[in-house]
Amino acid sequence: MNFFDNDLTTIHNQLVNHELTSYELTKQTIDALKVTDQTIDAFLTLDEDNALVTAKAIDEKGIDPANLLAGIPIAIKDNIMTKDLRTTAASKILENFTPIYDATVMEKVHANDMVVIGKTNMDEFAMGGSTENSAFKITKNPWDTTKVPGGSSGGSAAAVSAGMVPFALGSDTGGSIRQPASFTGVVGMKPTYGRISRWGLIAFGSSLDQIGPFSRGVKDNAALLAALVGEDKRDGTSVGGHDADFTAKLDAGVKGLRIGLPKEYLGEGVQQAVKDAILAAADKYRELGATVDEVSLPHSKYGVAAYYIISSSEASSNLQRFDGIRYGVRAQDAKNLNDVYIDSRTQGFGPEVKRRIMLGMYSLSAGYYDAYFKKAAQVRTLMRQDFANIFADHDLILGPVAPTPAYGIGADVSDPLTMYAGDVLSVPVNMAGLPGLSLPAGFADGLPIGMQLIGPAFAEATLYQAGYAFEQATDFHKQVPTLGGND
Amino acid sequence: MAISKEQVSHVANLARLSFNDEELSQFTDQMSKITNMFNQLQEVDTTDVEPMTHVVDLVNVVRDDVPAPAAPEERTALLDNAPDTEDGYIKVPAIFNNGEDSAE
Known part of the structure; x- marks a missing residue:
């Protein structure tokens, strides 16, 4: 199956019309993926045997003509709990960990008869923007294998970008779905905080984390998101009761839509090619009948x-729960309990994870709490207010996802500050809990540039509507990397 | 405001992490630079601004505290994930070095 040329509806129709079985689709997907992934290194664990058994069972039950997702392969970021399938968060400390339960999203994936192909590479515990912080492997950008795929959901993004799978799940704490989607030229949605249950997502920043879908096209993304959302009594921060029909407005166009373009998102530090792509997208929206005007997010800096x-x-x-006692890797030869904690954590965590733990511990420690944590929480209130001011008379915000296209492998690893600065355009969305959609908007020197659509809370349908209108009016999403793909 | 090696050492202890001298110097340098970047927040006027600790306007979501049934195989599977077990319990080393370093 060529996932570059066949969208979800096409594949679904083949399955319904018995031109293709889910077993055949799964087998083809895995066979081709094994070849492509020798170059890309997107996967940490393949679940070949189980995927084929699952697909066969779905075929025997029959493909539900009303369910677009039935029998369709999907890859899962390795910080999402998958029952009986190794889940490491790309950390040595969980190298041998196999969950005994499924995350809520996985229950939904299975309830929709999707076929899980395997677990994808990521920055350890989702901390990073290049997937280079994985304890296990370096994932390559399918458009240029000397470049990073972005991160932290770099494996999921690269797997979709290279045509290995039609769908993948990622998680986004400060840009970890949108930025790799931008770097690899695919569509990635960070839903409103609370849309998708976080139960079974290995927690990083609990007030920021959201799970979301990767796909090649906007329409397919909307179809998958609809299957994942909903209140869950096991996650007290999950929220139900909001509009969850993300495809209803897809064909509505953007006539009359009011789009804000934050001047801070086209300022210093944003590469010219990225600015040009966003300004061209703004023109395209005007041409399609939307109004686009300059707005300001004064606290985004x-x-x-x-x-x-x-x-x-x-x-x-x-991350205090990773102590070598109940699960995960326990350091050998520790003489007492405290040494078990210290040695297991010291040996099990990589440098970036240690850095974040140290920064967090310091920010919360006596004497610094007011200057750091409390101050940051107050600034967060102001950032949310910035967005609310714009959404008082705008439907959505348009901007870049990241200041640059994908950079070289090894380029930024040594300097954490440079790495952190790359998150400037993506973190405000998480801070305010808003939905953000990343989709292809151009190229610079053969590398994809993504644009970001940001909406008010629970306005995902509007983002998909605007994203789809742009996608139909442009051909960026039709371009594919020369590497990968399969027939 | 630079951070001292002693402060980093103290925080490492709180975090149950251990660093050798070279790593300690590197972390001290990096944490100083990063907290310097944090200090730019001081220029924001946050007088009378409430800190935001959560996005969703939810308060105290509670449920009844009722144990859900667990199958025996779940217990076994949970124990299988533990590094060391004995007779259905998770085994850990002594809190003190065989009593030698006991505070008593």
Whole structure:
């Protein structure tokens, strides 16, 4: 199956019309993926045997003509709990960990008869923007294998970009779905905080984390998101009762839609090619009948500082559970209990994870709490207010996802500050809990550039509507990397 | 405001992490630079601004505290994930070094 040329509806129709079985689709997908992934290294664990058994069972039950997702392969980021399938969060400390339960999203994936192909590479515990912080492998960008795929959901993004799978799940704490989608030229949605249950997502920054879908096209993305959302009594922060029909407005166009273009998102530090792509997208929207005018997010420049304080503080608390006692890797030869904690954590965590734990612990410690954590939480209030001011008379915001296209492998690893600065355009969305959609909007030197559509809370349908209108009016999404793909 | 090696050492202890001298120097340097970046928040006027700790306007979501049934195989599977077990319990080393370093 060629996932470059066949969208979800096409594949679904073949399955319904018995031109193709889910078993055949799964087998072809895995066979081709094994070849492509020798170059891309997107996967940490393949679940070949189980995927084929599942697909066969779905075929025997029959493909539900009303369910677009039935029998369709999907890859899962390795920080989402998958029952009986190794889940490592790309960390040595969970190298041998096999969950005994499924995350809520996985229950929904299975309830929709999707076929899980395997688990994808990521920055360890989702901390990073290049997937280079994985303890296990370096994932390559399918458009240029000397470049990073972005991160932290780099494996999921690269797998979809290279045509290995039609869908993947990622998680986004400060841009970890949208930025790799931008770097690899695919569609990635960070839903409103609370849309999707976080139960079974290995926690990083609990007030920021959201799971979301990757796909090649906007329409397919909307179809998958609809299957994942909903209140869950096991996640007290999940929210139900909002509009969850994400495809209803797809063909509505953008006539009369009011789009804001934040001047801070086209300022210093944003590469010219990226600015050009976004300005061209703004023109395209005007041409399609929307109004686009300049707006301001005055506190966005403080977003990186506030984000790294809050996310690291939450992480330092969340990662205390990794102590070598109940699960995960326990250091050998420790003489007493305290040494088990120290040695297991010291040997099990990589440098970036240790850095975040240290920053968080410091920000929360006596004497610094007011200056750091509390201050950041106050700035967060102001950032949310910035968005609310714009959405008082705008339907959505348009901007870049990241200041640059994908950079070289090894380029930024040594300097954490440079790495953190790359998150400036993506973290405000998480800080305010808003939905953000990343989709292809151009190229620079053969590398994809993504654009970001940001909406008010629970306005995902509007983002898909605007995203789809742009996609139909442009051909960026039709271009594919020369590497990967399969027939 | 630079961070001292002693402060980093103290935080490492709180975090149950251990660093050798070279790593400690590197972390001290990096944490100083990063907290310097954090300090730019001081220029924001946050007088009378409520800190935001959560996105969703939800308060105290509670449910009845009722144990859900667990199958025996779940217990076994959970124990299988533990590094060391004995007779259905998770085994850990002594809190003190065989009593030698006991505070008493």
